[in-house]
């Protein structure tokens with residue numbers, strides 16, 4: 001087993017400096033002048049319109065591709081879920097995952113057990129003995145995600161990893177990501193859904209014309225000090241039918257049940273990130289965030305709030 005690489009005193013365990021990437025000797029620069037610090041225990045989202053180089057950047061971060069210029073320093077134990085999983089290998093799902101678990105340093109028994117547990121969590125246990133080539137796209141994607149989670153990585157890199165997953169598996173991946181970060185791991189992800197893990201990322205970067213902007217620095221509001229006073233946010237979250245939201249949610253949200261069973265939580269804007277984070281990291285059942293919208297200003301500073309479920313429409 002490899003010893004984990006200790007983070008630097010600043011917590012940064014991967015650095016990109018002056019990184020550029022182009023394909024082919026005279027191809028256009030897809031990325032240029034990228035400086036990026038990836039710190040331990042953080043959740044990082046990379047955004048950008050189609051073709052701006054998100055997957056290219058993730059491959060450099062994951063260490064499966066090298067920059068054309070510049071340098072990447074540090075290499076935490078890394079796992080990667082690619083945008084397209086090459087599933088045409090001559091193994092069943094369980095065999096493949098057990099082998100991957102062993103590649104990641106687990107003994108055979110632990111690898112087999114871990115593969116079984118993760119397949120169960122993702123609702124794919126029934127396909128454990130199906131050859132990879134015969135799996136549906138969704139189940140194949142579950143196997144791609146499980147092979148990365150099995151690695152117990154310090155750095156998990158997810159390129160549209162939620163695509164093709166059913167709702168239960170998406171929520172399970174949300175929880176797995178939140179769990180990794182809570183345990184001190186780092187997750188860097190790209191996803192087309194702007195609400196994916198909404199409120200949870202410590203940092204959001206935006207790729208634009210080859211460069212990288214910091215779109216939103218970490219701003220997890222726990223105390224309500226940083227938000228404009230009066231603004232409220234409406235969060236619609238979906239759990240199993242009839243499930244109540246967890247108790248003790250940040251910001252003491254007003255809770256209503258939508259006609260289709262979803263839960264609508266209204267909270268002062270200052271607490272919305274903390275509330276989203278709490279839902280994403282909630283113990284079972286998992287909660288899927290459906291929408292996050294601005295709900296308008298409080299009519300008075302002393303509007304009563306409650307956390308009981310109000311069934312009025």
Ligand SMILES: Nc1ncnc2c1ncn2[C@@H]1O[C@H](COP(=O)(O)OP(=O)(O)OP(=O)(O)O)[C@@H](O)[C@H]1O
Pocket residue numbers: 023030048049050051052053054055056057
């Ligand atoms: N292996 C490759 N060989 C040649 N060109 C490539 C390769 N990979 C990516 N490109 C080009 O680099 C550019 C950026 O692609 P990349 O997939 O990194 O962007 P993206 O932001 O992830 O795109 P999308 O949102 O469509 O997934 C595109 O013009 C693409 O055609």
